Amino acid sequence: MQFLVIAKDGTDEGALERRMKVRDAHLAGVRKLHEEGKFIKGGAILDEEGRMVGSGVIVAFAS
Numbered sequence: 001m002q003f004l005v006i007a008k009d010g011t012d013e014g015a016l017e018r019r020m021k022v023r024d025a026h027l028a029g030v031r032k033l034h035e036e037g038k039f040i041k042g043g044a045i046l047d048e049e050g051r052m053v054g055s056g057v058i059v060a061f062a063s
Helices: 015-021 023-035
Strands: 002-008 039-046 052-060
Touching: 002 039, 015 023, 015 052, 023 039, 023 052
Parallel strands: none
Antiparallel strands: 002 052, 039 052
């Protein structure tokens, strides 16, 4: 079964800094899902100025 996950970042002043702090771990998790054949597609959600404000992914799991 495929799932669409939309994760919006916080809107406070420190949100982008927190996002960047965990980005390497986040991408490592995505790579693991890809290796397991569970990651289908994903990417950042951008605001009007091109700043990252969230993520969207399509993943496949048994349930």
